[in-house]
Amino acid sequence: MGAAQAARRGFASAAAPFATDSTGRILPHGGELKNLFVTDAALKQDLIASCKHQKECSDRNACDVELLSVGGFSPLSGFMNQDVYDNVVQHMRLPTSNLIFGLPVVLDSDDSAIKEGDRERDASFAHLTTHPVSPCATPAEVRETLPPHQDVVVFQCRNPVHRAHYELFTRALHAPNVRSGAVCLVHPTCGPTQDDDIPGIVRFHTYEVLKAELQNPAIKWAYLPYSMHMAGPREAIQHMLIRKNYGCTHFIVGRDMAGSKSSLSGEDFYGLYDAQNFAKEHAPELGMQTVPSADVVYTQEQGYVTADVAKKSGLSVQKLSGTKFRQMLRSGADIPEWFAFSSVVKVLREHTKASSEA
Structure with a gap:
């Protein structure tokens, strides 16, 4: 990709240095990970005895509790009080x-x-005895799997990974602002999302089988206990600072990331590139860089290429809508290999069959 083309796609022309810790990995947001786990047995008992309330968390709040506990929301050390909430x-x-x-x-x-003031204090006592039962590694654990002194490009998703996604995040490793030797962390959210999304446990199974199938050393995998808010540009910032805590230096920003529809008009609430532009604007302050997601398409003649190449060369673009894909899953029709990985299709078909028989 030439310099002019890179500029048009929003890539920076050169890699900027990142503030790193003693291991050579990017510093967490605020300088240190906040680990809220208490290991001293006597202190645990004192804290448990001092707690005034017991609360059953919703699935969404449980994700927030876990991210607070393990440091994913660093530098927070508890839920926000009114003053902090208002300021944010x-x-x-x-x-x-x-x-x-x-x-x-x-x-x-x-x-x-x-009462007012209880939440901030009680939140710091969230997990006093055991690690949350979760398939999600903590920020400290994920950091240990990442190479020091290397760029780490993170791919966020809330759906199964298909061929176009794979093309997107592997191509991101060769963006002009990503240094040679970088790795990609595929870091899907596994908490609740929208009502019509595929359930988290099913998405998790698709990621696990694909990880086993690909065996690509440049691709790392981990899972994030995060519940989507569909808050557009601001949510892009939230994802970036969380991934910084997990050790990532570059964030792939999709078009209309975390977008939603207007309840009044039914149209897209945010502009197509609002999240990309907002993330790029604030990336320097976060000490990270953004990589806009490549617009890749599948062509009969050359396989996957960028949309601009396909248009310029007059290539025949193949398309398969999400609605059509779901219909083919239910009917048992053959799904083309260029669209989806066979291992992922197998898991989705098993889930579709089980749901229909339930």
Whole structure:
């Protein structure tokens, strides 16, 4: 890709240095990971005895509890109080440190016994005895799997990975602002998303079989206990700072990332490139870089190429809509290899069959 073409696609022309820790990996947001786990047995008992409330978390809040506990939301050390919440909503910043923060993190509750000020304190006692039962590695654990002194490009998704996705994130490793030797961390969200999305456990199974099938040393895999908010540009910032805590230096920003529809008009609420532009604007402050997602298409003549190459060369583009794909899954029709990995299709078909028989 030439310099002019790279500029048109929004790539930086050269890699910028990142602030690193003693291991050579990018520093977490705010400088250190906040680990809220208590290991001292006596302190555990004292803290448990001092707790005033017991609350059953929703699936969405459980994701927030886990990310707070393991340091994914660093530099937070608990749910936000009113002052912090207001500052993040109004200014997208933590009030004391002035650090950028995309979205508020609060504990949902209609319990009248919980008074103002309790949430921030109680949140720091969240997981006192055992690690959350989760397939998701902590930021510290993920960092240990990443090569030091190397760029780490992260791919965020909330759906099964198909061939076009694979082309997208492997091509991102060769973007002009990514240094040679970089790895890609495929880091899907496994918490609740939209009601019509594929359930998290099914998505998890598709990732596991694909990881085993690909065996690509340049691709690392981990899972994020995060619940999508569909908050567009601000959510892009939230994803970036979380992935910085997990050791990533570059973030692939999709078109209309975390987009939603207007409840009034039914049209897209955010502009197609709003998230990309917003993320690129704030990336320097986060100490990261962005990589816009490549618009790749499959052609009869040359396989996967970028859309601009296909148009310029007059290639025959093949398309398969999500609706048609789901119809083919249900009917048992053959799904072309250029569209989806056979291992992923097998898992989705098993889930579709089980759901229809339930």
